[in-house]
Amino acid sequence: xxxxxxxxxxxxxxxxxxKETLIYLLDTVLLDYTLNTIYLIFLTSxxxxxxxxxxxxxxxxYSFKGRSFFDIALYLPLAIPSYxxxxxxxxxxxxxxxxxxxxxxxxPSLSNFLNQDYLQIEVLxxxxxxxxxxxxxxASRISxxxxxxxxxxxxxxxxxxxxxxxxxxxLPLSRPAIFSGLFLVIMEVLNExxxxxxxxxxxxxxxxxxxxxxxxxxxxAIQLASILIxxxxxxxxxxxxSVKKSRFYYNRNTQLNIxxxxxxxxxxxxxxxxxxxxxLGFFIPFIFILNNSxxxxxxxxxxxxxxxxxxxxxxxxxASLLVIFFALFFLYxxxxxxxxxxxxxxxxxxxxxxxxxxxxxxxxMILFKGSLLVGTFGVLLFAYVIRFLAVGKSPIxxxxxxxxxxxxxxxxxxxxxxxxxxxKVHLPINKFALLSAFIVAFIDILKELPITLILSPFNFDTxxxxxxxFAVEEMLPLSSIYSLIIIILGSLMLLILKNYIDxxxxxxxx
Amino acid sequence: xxxxxxxxxxxxxxxxxxxxxxxxxNLYSQRHYAVDELQYKNFTEKTGIKVNVxxxxxxELIERLKNEGENSPADLFVxxxxxxxxxxxxxxxxxxxxxxxVNGNIRTDLLDSDSYWAPITYRARIVVYSNERxxxxxxxxxxxxxxxxxxxxxxxxxxxxxxNQALMSSIVANLGGAKTQAWANGVVSNFARDPKGSDxxxxxxxxxxxxxxxxxxxxxxxxxxxxxxxxxxxxxxxVSVFFPNQGPxxxxxxxxxxxxGLTKNxxxxxxxxxxxxYLTSEEAQEVYVNNSYEYPANSxxxxxxxxxxxxxxxxxxxxxxxxxxFRSEAIKIFDKAGWK
Numbered sequence: 001x002x003x004x005x006x007x008x009x010x011x012x013x014x015x016x017x018x019k020e021t022l023i024y025l026l027d028t029v030l031l032d033y034t035l036n037t038i039y040l041i042f043l044t045s046x047x048x049x050x051x052x053x054x055x056x057x058x059x060x061x062y063s064f065k066g067r068s069f070f071d072i073a074l075y076l077p078l079a080i081p082s083y084x085x086x087x088x089x090x091x092x093x094x095x096x097x098x099x100x101x102x103x104x105x106x107x108p109s110l111s112n113f114l115n116q117d118y119l120q121i122e123v124l125x126x127x128x129x130x131x132x133x134x135x136x137x138x139a140s141r142i143s144x145x146x147x148x149x150x151x152x153x154x155x156x157x158x159x160x161x162x163x164x165x166x167x168x169x170x171l172p173l174s175r176p177a178i179f180s181g182l183f184l185v186i187m188e189v190l191n192e193x194x195x196x197x198x199x200x201x202x203x204x205x206x207x208x209x210x211x212x213x214x215x216x217x218x219x220x221a222i223q224l225a226s227i228l229i230x231x232x233x234x235x236x237x238x239x240x241x242s243v244k245k246s247r248f249y250y251n252r253n254t255q256l257n258i259x260x261x262x263x264x265x266x267x268x269x270x271x272x273x274x275x276x277x278x279x280l281g282f283f284i285p286f287i288f289i290l291n292n293s294x295x296x297x298x299x300x301x302x303x304x305x306x307x308x309x310x311x312x313x314x315x316x317x318x319a320s321l322l323v324i325f326f327a328l329f330f331l332y333x334x335x336x337x338x339x340x341x342x343x344x345x346x347x348x349x350x351x352x353x354x355x356x357x358x359x360x361x362x363x364x365m366i367l368f369k370g371s372l373l374v375g376t377f378g379v380l381l382f383a384y385v386i387r388f389l390a391v392g393k394s395p396i397x398x399x400x401x402x403x404x405x406x407x408x409x410x411x412x413x414x415x416x417x418x419x420x421x422x423x424k425v426h427l428p429i430n431k432f433a434l435l436s437a438f439i440v441a442f443i444d445i446l447k448e449l450p451i452t453l454i455l456s457p458f459n460f461d462t463x464x465x466x467x468x469x470f471a472v473e474e475m476l477p478l479s480s481i482y483s484l485i486i487i488i489l490g491s492l493m494l495l496i497l498k499n500y501i502d503x504x505x506x507x508x509x510x
Numbered sequence: 511x512x513x514x515x516x517x518x519x520x521x522x523x524x525x526x527x528x529x530x531x532x533x534x535x536n537l538y539s540q541r542h543y544a545v546d547e548l549q550y551k552n553f554t555e556k557t558g559i560k561v562n563v564x565x566x567x568x569x570e571l572i573e574r575l576k577n578e579g580e581n582s583p584a585d586l587f588v589x590x591x592x593x594x595x596x597x598x599x600x601x602x603x604x605x606x607x608x609x610x611x612v613n614g615n616i617r618t619d620l621l622d623s624d625s626y627w628a629p630i631t632y633r634a635r636i637v638v639y640s641n642e643r644x645x646x647x648x649x650x651x652x653x654x655x656x657x658x659x660x661x662x663x664x665x666x667x668x669x670x671x672x673x674n675q676a677l678m679s680s681i682v683a684n685l686g687g688a689k690t691q692a693w694a695n696g697v698v699s700n701f702a703r704d705p706k707g708s709d710x711x712x713x714x715x716x717x718x719x720x721x722x723x724x725x726x727x728x729x730x731x732x733x734x735x736x737x738x739x740x741x742x743x744x745x746x747x748x749v750s751v752f753f754p755n756q757g758p759x760x761x762x763x764x765x766x767x768x769x770x771g772l773t774k775n776x777x778x779x780x781x782x783x784x785x786x787x788y789l790t791s792e793e794a795q796e797v798y799v800n801n802s803y804e805y806p807a808n809s810x811x812x813x814x815x816x817x818x819x820x821x822x823x824x825x826x827x828x829x830x831x832x833x834x835x836f837r838s839e840a841i842k843i844f845d846k847a848g849w850k
Contacts, residue, residue: 028845094711095718096741115718119706200668200706200850213569214675214841216597295738358570365577372581374574375564454570458536458562458583469542469565474710474730477738 006363006386007229007351013219013366014226021211021220030207037203040125040196041189047129048185051277052136053178057166058274060144064267070274072498075134077281079490081447081464082131083194084483087471088285089127090198093118098288124199128192130281132185137277139181142501143174180394183239187354190228194449194468204228205356218362225359232354240347286487292480300481304466309485312446312463315377319384320441323392324434326385331393331400332426336408336418350390357450360387364455375457383451388444392437399433400426432500439497443490534560535781538571539588541768545801552797553788559781568594568672575603580775585782587771591672593679595627595771596834604771611783613790615810619827620767627769628786630795631804634763634823635677638731638749639723640716649723651755652681652764656696664700665712665721669844673709673727673766676833678840680764683832687839694847705850710734717745724749732803732816753823762824766833768804 058064059071077085091097095115103111151173155165171178189203196203204224211220293300334346352360360383365374373379403426411421427434449464456465463482470479539546542565550561564571568589575582575598587604589595598604604626612621612628620629637649648659655664667674682690702721712724713734734746753763770789776782788794795808805813812818 024842028842090707090711095714096739096745100718101741115720117703117715117720119711197668197670198707200704202668202670202850206670210670210841213567213672214670215838216569216572218573361570362573365574369577370579370581372578372583374578375583453566454574456564456566458564461565465565473543474708474733 005367006360007348009363009366010222010226010229010355010359013222017219017222019220019223021215021217022223025207025211025220025224029202029210030204033202033204033207036121036201037190037205040121040128040201040203041186043122043125044128044132044189045182045185047126048133048136049178049182051129051133051281052181053140053171055274055277056137056140056144057170058270060141062266062270064270066271066274070278072495073278073282074137074274075494075498076278076286076491077131078134078443079487079494080131080282080285081449081467081483081486082128082188082192083198083449084289084467084471084479084486085131085281085285086124086127086195086198087476088288089123090118091476092284092288119199121199121201124195124201128189128195130277132188133277133281135184135188136178136181138501139177140174143177144170179239183235184391186235187232190232190354191356193356193358194472208356208359212358212362221359221362225355229351229354233351236347236350236354289480289484289487292477293484296477296480299478305481305485308461308463308466308482309489311460312486313489315380315384315452315462316442316445319381319388319445320392320438322381322385323388323441324396324437327389327393327396327437328422328434330389331397332418332422335400346393349386350393352386353388353390355387357383357387357448358454361451361454374455377457380451380455380457383455384445384448387448387451388441391444392441395433395436395440396430399430403429432503436497436500439493439500443493446486446490533558533781534562535585535778535785536583537561537563537586537588538575538584538773539563539565539586540568540571540590540594541565541588543802545798548801549789549794549797552794553785556788557781557784559784561785569597572598572601572603575773576601582773582775583777584773585776585778586785587773588768589771590766590768591676591833592622592627592767592769592830593672593676593834593837595622595769596831597837598771599624599626600834603774605774605776607770607772607786608783611786613787613792613808615792615808616790617807617809619825620807620830622831623829624831627767627771628790629767629769629807630789631768631798631802631807632765632825633768633804634728634753634765634825635673635725636728636763637723637752637754638713638716638726639752641748641750643722646750646752649752649754650757651760652677653685653693654754655700655723655725656693658696658700660700660723662700662702663722664697665702665715665724666697666705667707667709667712668705669841669849674725675837675840675844676766677725677764678843679833679836680826680828682836682840682843683828684761684826687843690840691843691846694843694849698847698849713749714745717748728805728817728820729803731820732814735816736803751820753820755826756824760824761828762826764828765805765825767807767830 055070055074059067059074093099100111100114103114151169152165155169160168190205192203193205193209196206208221208224208228211217211224330346330349334342364379364383368374368379407425408421411425416424447464449468452462452465463486467479467482467486470476470482550563554560564584568591571587572594575584575587578584582603587595587598595604606625607628609625616629620632637655639646639649669675678690678694681693685693702715707715709726709730710733712721712726713730715721716724728751731746731749731751734742737743737746755761755763770786772779772782772786790808792808792810795806795811798804799806799811799814799817803814803817805817
């Protein structure tokens with residue numbers, strides 16, 4: 001109940017407060033902002049799908065040189081916060097950046113061509129696509145690996161080429177998985193504020209902040225956020241329904257799929273398909289940030305670096321544990337009670353993921369009005385849980401849904417109560433899913449910015465807030481050591497996650 | 511059971527963090543520069559008073575102050591925009607700063623007539639121009655930026671940016687709504703490209719030849735010139751600084767302040783006043799100018815060498831509260847003019 005409250009508060013304020021700013025924004029700029037948002041979502045989705053699906057297909061089905069390396073490396077862009085990706089790329093491409101500087105002194109003919117205005121919505125779409133494609137890659141990688149070779153053999157017998165079977169058989173079968181990845185991408189774009197503002201692209205979220213930070217009208221911001229929730233809710237239901245309809249696919253096709261060994265020009269093409277998203281999405285920004293960190297290392301305050309690293313790790317760790325605790329609680333209650341109400345509650349709390357962090361922080365400030373609670377770690381952690389519950393829920397949910405209900409019945413017959421059933425049966429069989437939920441939540445909280453800023457206790461800085469402070473003051477090189485640690489920590493966690501995904505794929509095949 | 515114990519220990523931990531220590535002062539700050547940390551450290555060494563800081567956007571902090579009400583632990587509200595102090599005052603979360611708390615050498619033209627804030631530094635929003643493509647004699651006033659001679663030559667960042675909002679508010683206050691709207695329309699039709707990027711990016715765009723003049727805050731030029739990267743220094747050198755509206759009888763260049771507001775329910779009022787005294791003193795003001803490229807509020811202190819090289823200038827004497835008072839009107843003008 002406590003977790004769902006902030007959403008209600010938003011709706012309550014929607015109906016009770018003045019609508020001047022809302023009407024003003026509707027009359028003037030909101031249509032433009034909404035169209036921009038749709039266009040940006042479109043661009044980002046196209047690039048995220050391109051960068052996500054094709055490498056996933058290649059890696060799931062073919063063996064070629066570098067395959068096992070890419071299988072790990074393609075997850076890594078998830079460790080780079082999208083606004084850092086945006087700032088970094090503009091710095092690299094800018095007139096004073098390495099690329100143009102190099103061209104001016106060595107390739108004068110090229111330098112005029114390179115001298116462009118890169119702060120364009122299309123460029124932003126590519127950058128966000130690079131930052132977010134791992135969501136699609138992860139989802140489709142698992143799905144592609146689980147589609148048994150039966151389907152492919154049949155489609156071959158029917159005379160379809162590899163290319164045709166991919167588009168006519170594999171993609172439709174994997175649609176729910178890809179859609180759930182795409183859903184996360186869209187939510188992230190809706191939430192994006194730092195990079196979007198820097199690029200001068202006004203999105204719907206810009207409207208929320210224009211109401212709050214420019215007109216000083218909190219009610220207007222809340223009303224815009226409420227409208228956003230409703231739209232997202234519709235998307236969300238579509239996603240849940242599409243997953244529900246197609247749940248049977250995976251369980252039936254557990255046969256090992258045979259990897260085609262490839263020769264000739266093909267391995268090179270495969271290699272390029274995997275190389276592009278990795279290099280653009282991770283390698284280039286990582287090397288640039290690493291280089292900046294080394295150059296500014298003498299300016300860094302090491303005790304501060306250690307202190308902030310500890311803050312980030314501890315707060316992300318504790319919050320992620322809470323996330324999986326609550327996620328498990330809601331999902332388990334939903335499972336054993338079978339009441340429709342619990343289904344709705346369990347799904348409504350996931351909506352926090354669609355809300356900009358600043359709006360969640362705002363609703364908590366209203367919720368705890370007049371008390372001393374805001375500014376305590378308790379409220380900060382609570383806000384993280386609301387924001388990231390959906391992230392933690394999804395792996396646990398898909399894992400729980402795969403366990404047949406007969407398990408519960410058997411447990412009950414053996415005299416286990418609900419609690420011991422959870423402890424003795426569900427926790428052990430779902431332990432990989434719990435680990436995976438912990439890791440994705442951890443990485444997201446590590447990168448989190450607005451909630452940490454607004455609700456933070458005194459003197460509490462994290463790697464993300466420090467990075468942002470330097471970046472927003474246009475001192476990007478100084479921020480690099482902090483963003484470097486975020487990226488390294490995130491990458492380490494992703495390596496562990498990758499290990500888990502392999503196990504999941506193996507389990508489903510055996 | 512373990513989980514419950516764990517949860518309880520977190521709650522206990524969080525509560526213990528909130529216990530009030532006797533000798534401290536609590537800041538809600540919109541400023542987050544490295545120089546601030548240095549100032550607070552020096553203050554603590556001098557007085558033994560610990561400085562605690564929460565850093566976030568001004569509007570978010572005002573909201574936090576409003577919702578915490580009487581229980582707010584904050585003593586000082588620190589902003590980089592007089593407009594936000596005006597909002598905070600309107601929201602009823604500030605009290606007057608006793609006049610003897612503010613150092614006597616603070617420039618009187620920066621003080622609030624109702625004494626709701628103590629200024630610490632100020633910055634001008636100025637015009638920079640390409641040394642290659644612009645004659646200094648072509649520049650004169652903010653009003654002149656709407657002149658069609660600047661068509662496709664003017665660069666500026668987005669209207670979501672508070673510095674632009676404050677500038678527009680000052681023009682509304684000086685010229686009135688109708689004239690300002692006409693001005694904004696003219697400025698928008700002169701844009702070399704859609705508004706975007708940071709102030710620094712506008713300067714780089716001049717260096718790259720994408721435009722000829724830009725509206726930026728003074729200290730960013732200082733930051734570029736003091737950069738560690740040669741290419742950035744070159745970009746900074748490719749432009750010159752121009753202070754608008756300096757002619758005889760003209761109003762002067764638009765400025766904004768960084769300032770401290772004393773919160774209504776400040777629990778450590780004595781310590782807060784000591785910090786105001788310290789930060790407005792010559793000693794602390796020297797630290798500001800040597801670590802950022804802002805102008806000192808204390809008239810006995812000289813700006814840094816890079817900043818001094820731009821020469822002295824006349825500041826717009828407009829009551830700084832106008833920067834908050836006319837903010838909504840300013841934003842509507844932005845929207846109407848299509849200034850993204």
